[in-house]
Amino acid sequence: MSDHATDSWEARAAAHSFYGFTDMPTIHDRGTIVVTHGEGPYVVDTNGRRYLDANSGLWNMVAGFDHPTLIEAAKAQYDRFPGYHAFFGRMSDQTVMLSERLADLAPFDGARVFYTNSGSEANDTLVKMLWFLAGAERNPGRRKILTRWGGYHGVTAVSASMTGKPYNSIFGLPLSGFLHLTCPHYWREGREGESEADFTARLAQELEDTIAREGADTIAAFVAEPVIGAGGVIPPPEGYFQAVEPILRRHGIPLVSDEVICGFGRTGAVWGAETYGFMPDAIISSKALTAGFFPMGAVILGPDLADRLGRAVEEIEEFPHGFTASGHPVGCAVALAAIDLIADGGLLDNVRRQTPRFEAGLAALAEHRNIGEWRGKGLMGALEAVQNKATRTPFASDLSVSERIANTCTDHGLICRPLGQSIVLCPPFTMTDAQMDEMFDKLSTALDTVF
């Protein structure tokens, strides 16, 4: 036991909490920022310092940190009825209403929704649904999941197996049957002399070849983010989903859109699938679903999977899966309010209004001699740091240049995310012109300081 109150917040944080996804040398050097509250897109720490959070928390606080409508929606539901679940034949009225709202908003008719507490759990749930279907439809070999290198789908054992990040090997992942295709990043993965169209065609051929090699009837789904987010904001190359979708259709393999980041407006339409013109068989959702005001995820099944799963559940009499807080009524009430704010209350409009300013800001910073590429869609973007712009030579990975840029930004009151050699920006949907300018001014100062 220690007398906590006499220690600094930094020391208290370090003493009794584990850090996930945190660069430990940075923590040892700089300590922890302990945040007490937020004001619009800003957060304030225990020393009273304000930071513009260009990460929106973790891509999720799309309405900022203190939106009164969301706080009121949560308070009102806590007053009415604070807790329930979505099974054993019971479900809260809020859950029913949210499923109706999501079904109306989904790009397909006849949607059915299953609730989780996170995006990782939503991906796990999807895979268990597909495995359940494989068993029920007497095709038990149909279990493999195709994803891409660089894609991020979560941290649970199954969703981490879907994730295409080398760090998962330390856990002995992926589990068998999770196959990763080439990262669809033209700037980095495109070959000498290969056009963007040729690159897309090569990725489509790789998918064809993989299906031929593995056998279509062994593959349960292809899961992709419309824009890869935590892999460094990687929009697909030209025509990617138009090339991939017909291949999957021809082989009867479901196309699942992991919209945990892209969903609810980030790319300038409600769904990333809408932005890129493809029709998913299911959607994975979280983050902006509740504008980050309540932990919640959802699997939104399109008509084919919903009907087949519905039939299988009737036959077997139960889908033995669910989380204690599945479909929590406070989460559902907050989600209903968040969706109204995004779709009807001007937030999606503001994403569209601010996108040109955002892109112009990224493009201007990409002029820097150590920025090799800017990329983005809607209000998600990244700058890729390179040692040599002409040859695209990256900095040695142990130099952690992006960490240094992000740390310098923090010194200037801006939170942004280092991801590999990229700096990622995904500001809240509420950003004003002045806040956009502040974000880019501070990042520009940081780039000049580091390089």
Ligand code: PLP
């Ligand atoms: N899928 C995508 C596309 C994500 O970006 C994330 C998280 O960033 C997840 C899944 C996992 O969500 P969670 O962190 O809520 O488990």
